[in-house]
Structure formats: structure tokens, C-alpha cells
Amino acid sequence: MLGRMNVVIVGGGEIGSQIAEALQHSHNITIVDTDPDRAAAFEAMDVRFVHGNGADPEDLRTAQAGRADAFIACTINDDVNVLACLAAKGLGAKETMAFVTRKRYVEAFAETGSMKTVGLVIDRLLWPQRTLAKQMVDIVRVPRAVISTAFADGRVRLLEYKLEPGDPFLHQPLAEVRLPANVLVAGAIQGDAFVIPSGRTVLAPGDKAIFMGTANSMRAFEARFARRKRHPNVVIIGGGNVGFMVAEELQGDGAHLTVIEQDEARCERLAKWLPGVLVLRGDGTDLELLESERIEDADALLALTDDDAKNLLVSLLGKQLGIPKVITRVGRSRNRRLFERVGIDIPLTPRTAAVQEVLNWLHLDNVEHLASIEDRAEVMDVVYPPSCKVGRIRDLGAPPRSLIGAVLRGDEVIIPTGETTLRHGDHLYIVTTPDNVGAVQRWLGQLQSVY
Template sequence: MKIIIVGDGKVGFTLAEHLSREEHDVTVIDTNDDALRRASESLDVLCVKGNGASIMALRESGVDTADIIIAATSLDEVNMVCCLTAKRLGAKYTIARVRNVEYAVELSVLKKELGIDMVINPENATAVEISRLLRFPSAANIETFYRGRVELIGFRVQEDDFICGHSLAELNHRVKELPILFCAAERGDEVIIPDGRYAPQAGDKLYLIGQPIGMSQFFKLLGRYTPKVKDVFIVGGGRIAHYLTAILEGMNMHVKLVERNMDRCRHISEVLPRTMVICGDGTDQELLESESVSASDAFIALTDRDEDNLIISLYAMQMGIGKVIAKSNRQNYAGIARAVGLDSVISPKLITANQILQVVRGMENSKGSVMTALYKIASGNAEAMEFVVNQTTRHLGQPLKDLKLKKGILIAVIIHHNRIVIPEGSSSMSQGDTVIIVSRDQGILDVNDIFDESALDLSSAMGGIG
């Protein structure tokens, strides 16, 4: 597909990286020479220097034949004008990054009047993801499927966990009867799609998928079920903190927020009167101690500096706070943080990339099964996807045990007639079902992509010879 990305900042570069890797024809427009040079030298993309809202730059990039244009500059207004102009010049589908809180209540009108097909708000999406983690503190990360009725949870295996050192086949009946499935594991740089022989080791990051009630019961068995979060301490008063605090107030949580900018403090105090706002430096240890940070159930670092977020998060862990979450857009920092035990590291740019990749793959496969969700897991080395099965899907009604899937593929959940099923060998897919697939190192566009048809053809040929 021909895709134009306007704005080569953190989000734009990440999108260009993912989309060019999936062999799309990607063009990047930006006014910054250094950003374009970096993209040109490290990615297989075409670079155009110019203002993405200008007709000249858009025409030079071939907007009239573009399948998708993604406006991701730092200015909402430029992004909206860019989408309006691109649509008038012939672009098929437009995506705008709109971050301003004031625009959030007007999105439906903006989309209709400006011809924007999709609006992305990374800060709001990040706030929603953090709020999920606070609802389930035992998890390092949570992704949701099928309108929240299915969850995928990642957590770090500890030495005293009863699953440590024992194969999945050896687990007791209480675990096997839960509506959950061990769907992926991360051990160092290796990603594993588990079978019954897989034995979790201390330090592995294990991914579970299933119904929320099953998750709660599993963590109770594991002895890691933590009390409900009531008091939350947030450092940083930017847009993410604004959206998040509004959500947490709705969840009846008590929020204490530290922000160094006086104007931001006044604004947050006015629009969120139930939140205690403190004007000060959230990286100052004395301030944190004077505000009794250790008495909090959860600590969230949301400053503009990834380094500060990680440092103060490690301090919060040392203070014994039960749930610590840090924002970091740099993947190398996230890896360092996880190495020292800070597993809940949130990246707004990756959340945005996942949302857009889902749209791109859905448009690529417009005639096949519809992709309704896509998440990168295991440090981006695996994916979890939700599809709606239709008449184009092969092998409908055939037991899964008779199907040959490509290596590194797992059918994790089947939702049949609104009933959530953790599949067994006798399970099968039917038209209208929703299926959740976990894939390692595979770019899945359609349910049919999971089948190893060469193996099936070979077995048929052997049968014919016999």
C-alpha cells in the first residue's frame, strides 16, 4: 500500500519503521533536515521536505494515489488541515493525531467536517491503558479484546511461584480448569509459544489470555492478588496526567499529582477539583518523602523526560509501593527498566503505532476476515490479533487437531455465539466467530495466513499415492 506520513517525530518515525518493515511504499514529509536524514539513512522510505499541510508538498509526495495519509506533526491544527487537503487531493483514507483536550469533545464534528477517517489521541489511549493496569495491579501489562470480555496479561515469573520449574502439563487441575491459556513467553531475547512441555523459569515474562474472572482466580492461586488501588501518586501534569486523573476520579481513586509548572497546576486544579495538586519538582526526594509517597498504592511517572521517569520509578519501587508505572518512549530505556524489575513501562508512540497498524492491515485485507484488534507483545517480537471469521476463511468446521498451523502460531481464543472458548483439539471455527491469534515473527493479515497449506497439500498427495 502507498502510505504517506506527515511528521517524522517519535510517532512518525516509529510508524515509518513498522510500515516499511512490512514492505509498504512509505513516504515521509517533514520540514526538519535532521529528521529526514535519519529516516532516509535508517529506513527504506522516500523523504520529502516541506510543510505537510501545503498542496505542493502533498502533490510532490503523490497524495492523489495514496491509500493512507497519516498526519502526526506536533500541531493538531496542521494535522487536521493536512487531512482535509489530502482528502480533497485524492487520498483514500486519512488519519490525524489530535492531542488537545479541548478538541476531544468535538471529535465527531471534526471528523465529519474535515474528512478525517480516524483520529488518534496517544495521550488519551495511554491514560486508558494505565487505568487498566491500576484495576489489575498484579499485571505488568494488559490488552483487551472483544469489548473487554477477554484480556491478555503479561507478568514476571518469580522463584517462589508454584508454576516455576514445572511444565504446563504438570499444573494441577485447579489451574487447568480456569478459563485462561498460557499463550506466549519471553525468556531473554527468545519468544516462546508454549506447549505442554514448556516450564516457566524465574525471570520469564509470561502472557496469559482469557476471561477476567479466570485471571483474578489464577493470581489468587499464585498468591499475588493485590488489594484494590485507592491512593495514586502521579508525577507530571501533562496531557496524559490530565486524561488519566479524570478517569481515576471516575473510579473513585484518590489522586495526588506533582507538577512543576504553576500554570499547569492551576489548570488541573480548576478542571479536576477532587485531585490534590502540588506545585514542585517530582524528582526531588525530599518533596516525595514530605508528601508521604510511600503511603500510596500506586506511583506513576509521567514527566516529559524518560530518564526522570525511570529514575523516580525505581525510587518508588525501593520505597515499597505496590504498583509502579513509568512512561518511556525509548525502547532501550524500557529494556533497562525491565532488567531491574520495573515491568510496567508504557510507550505512547507504540500504542499509537499499534492502532494504526491495525487499520493498515485491515485495509490490506478488505476482502478477507476482518481484523478488529492488534497488539504488539513480548517487546514487539510477537503479536496478538483479533479477527472476525467470514465465508472466505478456509477449514471452517474442521477440528483444530486436524489443522496444520505455521510454526509460531497459536489460536488462543474462539468466541462462538457470544460464548468465550479456550480451544481444545476438538474445537473448530465457524463463520461469524471471533478468534484471537498469537503469532511470533509472522505478519498476519488474515485468518487464512495461519495455515501451513504446504503441509496439508503434502499429506493429501501422500494419501493419494497410497
């Protein structure tokens, strides 16, 4: 989907507004929402606002959904999102995406699902809670890691650690540090600033260091910070969809799991679905309950209720009890920095990853935006164009505040140095700040125009 597109977004809440903000300057955006008061939030944007119901064909005609190159339904109501996409497809929308929170919709619209067999099609279903659960499981699996993610079908890995006294690689310029083979420092968060490292960069306790390397090298690298436990002890506060999916995945790893949930009926279902998991009915903010169950012995605590305030309190209690890893679900993206300021190391929101998935789905710029690093930096996958010069990285003049962390050439992963030669068709995994993405794209464009 290249060129200027007509994009219709049903739902003017946090997700809809973030998508609109990202697209407004390069595409024609229409927002549809049932709340007329939401129009004020879009007055400063170059978008069109339609007061209407996204599941009503007449309102969709008013929004010109039939001319949409991309139609995105991201309200908080699954049924509205699904009906809106089906109606828009019937009106002529080219591509449709629905946000959902229930597995049954994902299954129904799969290739062999019941809806597809009767001709009802939604091009993409996005389940943000599932994405969040997978992200959390990856972090739990690696002791001390604040971020754990993989690219290139798992062949390239990225790990972020909050550095402590006694950790390796501290107090000396990176040029003098002997990192393991096929591992590099791809970035660092020092205070509130994200730093693309140079040979002069010095890491200190309290910094967050981002390492990137091949899968095999990074598996061995983990032990430099902490060894994996064969059966970690994990406590989950909140047995909703995210809590259940996390528990289900970690149970397969052999983890010792405790789930604390307030709703009695939900506890009964969890106990049935998760045999071998200790399911307790109770309030995760009840310090007496936490102490009676010796929660302080946990290797990881996950605060996964639907209430940001409760998750914050649970997380602070976990930190007070000395639990090594506390992972917190944050419903509202704007609350994330607040959580960080009060000492929560791993606040995660499903909405940030969801918006990124939408932008990748649209294929806006021949760049795939793979991951966000605490909203301060991102990892891009760029294919080195055939019209660019083949040459050494040090000679190609990559823009400041960017770093090529890995190169995928066919099936081979290369952790590059300045002497590495880039070839046509290489996948470049570039770490940069969000405001510098345009500079990276212009750099590639300049290389094509010059050569």
C-alpha cells in the same frame, strides 16, 4: 484498503519512520518532512522522501497527496496535522488520519462536532496519550499485573504477571498444572526470550507469564496473585495530559490519589479539575518530598512527565522505596529496553500502540493486530475463512511459535484445547511473535488452497 496502496506520511520522526518501515515492502510510501536532513534516515528504505511542509498544498501536490489511498499526518504539531489532512482531503486523498494531543480537536471532528457540521472532515483522529492513559488505568486496577487488556468487547482478557517465589503454577511442567477453567498460559517471557508454552514448559520466579481467559474466569483468577484493594493509594508524578486523564479515571474508581507537578499554574488547574485529589507542587525526583508525603505507602506510582530521564529516576526511587507497582511513561520507544534492563517492570510508550492503531486502520491483511506484549509478541484477531477446513486444532497444523488463546463464536468465548473444532467465521485470538505473523497468514492461506 487491500492491495498495493499509495500512502503519504507527513512527519518523518519516530512514528512516521516506524509506519514507513512496516509498510515499505507492500505499499508505495511517500514521506513529507520540513527537515531535509531526515532524508538520510530513509535511504535504506524503499520510500520516496519529499522535503516540504505537510500543511502547504503545493508541497502536498509534489508528494501526490491527491492520489493517496491513505494520508497520515503524524508530526509533533497538532495544527500542522489537522491542516495537512484537510488540505489532502481537498486534493483528493481517499482516507486521512491526524495525530493529535488535544481533546478539543477530537471533539471538533466528532460526528456532531463543529468541524463536521461545516463540512470539514478528517476520517480518523488518533490521540496516543489517551490510549496510553487507558492502558495505564487498566494496569493500576489489577494488583501486580504488568499488562492488563481485554478483547472482544471485554469478553476475553489477558493478564501478565512477573512471577515471584510462592506464586502458583511454579516449578512443574504446565501439563501437570491445574489452571482454573477457561484460563490458559498464552506465553512467557524467560530472560529476553518470548516462549509459546507447551506442556513441558516450566515457569520459575522472575519469568513473566501471560494468561488469557474469559472475563469471568479471569476476574476470579486475579485473586491467585493479589486481591484488589477497594481504594488503592496511587501517586502520579507529572500532571500533564496523561497524568490528568489517569487521575480523572481512577478518581471515579474511588482511589486515593496524589498528583505531584512542578508547574504552579498547572497545579491550580488540576486542583480545580480534580476535586478530592491531593495536588502538590514539587519535583517528583525530590526524595525528601517523597518521604515527607509517605509515598512509600503507595500501592502504585506512575512516572508520567515528558522527560524520560526524570521518569527513570522517579521510577528507580519508587522501586527503592518498595512501592509494589511502578509504571513509567517512555517517550522514545528505543529507550524502553534500557528501562527494562535497569529493573523497571512496566515501561510504556504511546508511540508503539499508536503505530499498531495505524496499521489496523489501514486493514492491510484481513488481520487485526490487537495488542503488543512488551514488543516481543502480539495478539492477532483472525477470522477463520469459510474456504478453510472445519476441524480440530490439533489436526490443522498451526505454525510453530503461535498459539490460539481464545475463540469467539458468535457471543460465545471458548478457551480452546487441541480438541477444539474450528468453524467458519470463528474469531481466533492468536498469540505469536512479530516475525511469525507472516507464517500465520501463510498457514491460513495454505488451508484455503488445500481445502
